[in-house]
Amino acid sequence: MLFILIPVSIIVIIAWFTDTAAAGLRVLNAGVSLTNSYNITRDIPYGSESWQKLDIYRAQDADENTPVIVFFFGGGWSWGDKKYFEFVADSFVRKGYTVAIPNYVLYPKGKFPQFVEDGAKAIVWVKNNIEKYQGSADKVFLVGHSAGAYIAAMAAIDKRYLHQAGEDMLFIKGVAGIAGPYNFTPKAQEYVAIFGEENFEIMKVANHMTGGEPPMILLHGNGDTTVGRFNQETMVTALAQGNVKYKSVLYNDDITHTKILLKLHPWFADKVNVTEDIDIFFKTLD
Numbered sequence: 001m002l003f004i005l006i007p008v009s010i011i012v013i014i015a016w017f018t019d020t021a022a023a024g025l026r027v028l029n030a031g032v033s034l035t036n037s038y039n040i041t042r043d044i045p046y047g048s049e050s051w052q053k054l055d056i057y058r059a060q061d062a063d064e065n066t067p068v069i070v071f072f073f074g075g076g077w078s079w080g081d082k083k084y085f086e087f088v089a090d091s092f093v094r095k096g097y098t099v100a101i102p103n104y105v106l107y108p109k110g111k112f113p114q115f116v117e118d119g120a121k122a123i124v125w126v127k128n129n130i131e132k133y134q135g136s137a138d139k140v141f142l143v144g145h146s147a148g149a150y151i152a153a154m155a156a157i158d159k160r161y162l163h164q165a166g167e168d169m170l171f172i173k174g175v176a177g178i179a180g181p182y183n184f185t186p187k188a189q190e191y192v193a194i195f196g197e198e199n200f201e202i203m204k205v206a207n208h209m210t211g212g213e214p215p216m217i218l219l220h221g222n223g224d225t226t227v228g229r230f231n232q233e234t235m236v237t238a239l240a241q242g243n244v245k246y247k248s249v250l251y252n253d254d255i256t257h258t259k260i261l262l263k264l265h266p267w268f269a270d271k272v273n274v275t276e277d278i279d280i281f282f283k284t285l286d
Helices: 002-018 021-035 082-094 114-133 147-157 159-164 189-195 230-241 257-262 274-283
Strands: 039-045 053-058 068-072 098-102 140-145 172-178 216-221 246-251
Touching: 021 082, 053 082, 053 114, 068 082, 068 114, 068 147, 082 098, 082 140, 082 274, 098 114, 114 140, 114 147, 114 159, 140 147, 147 159, 147 172, 172 274, 216 230, 216 257, 216 274, 230 246
Parallel strands: 068 098, 068 140, 140 172, 172 216, 216 246
Antiparallel strands: 039 053, 053 098
């Protein structure tokens, strides 16, 4: 394991900061693939559009009682692919979960709220079909990083999206948001185009809190200069006012927007272990 771990860790960090995120993630996932012992089913359609596909990862001994995580990746709603995030699935499968990672529409092909609609459709598909893939429909959790955290939170909190997809939100056991931009007002032209000025109020997740939402754990790094801490602070205030069970975690100044994602995997986790913190919270909800 050490033979694989040391080179992959170094190459991922170098590639991330000197080339592209995709290059770093490819290296990391190649290392994970060499050591995995789980079953993978790729490119399962959850809708009729070409991008509406998901991958499912589960342990060889998983069964119909295994809790399920639907993970939404980040990328500013304009970048990303499920294939880059096998390392996240690996992290949670090690903790005893079956994991589904969906793709969703990206800008400029899609704009708000289409990516949230895709997220809700994927969640409902998982609820209705996961027992075929060794997972429990009664134990569905959502996890997301950055733009993916926004999608997970909005799909769980704004009741319209799951209703449109054919369900209500009562089946979601819990949500983990990692460095999510839940409540920002777009200023960069790309984000103005993605959300539209007419949607600047309805796009904010906290504005849809009514009480009765699923329990949430929110995690953020104090060294994150990409997504402001106020996003999490605004969510915490709304959750508290709605009497929703929650936990807020703020990591130290060394934890940036990128590092908090890498800290999901045990190869990078140390005193900061994001997967462990999420797993502990989710286990309190059983």
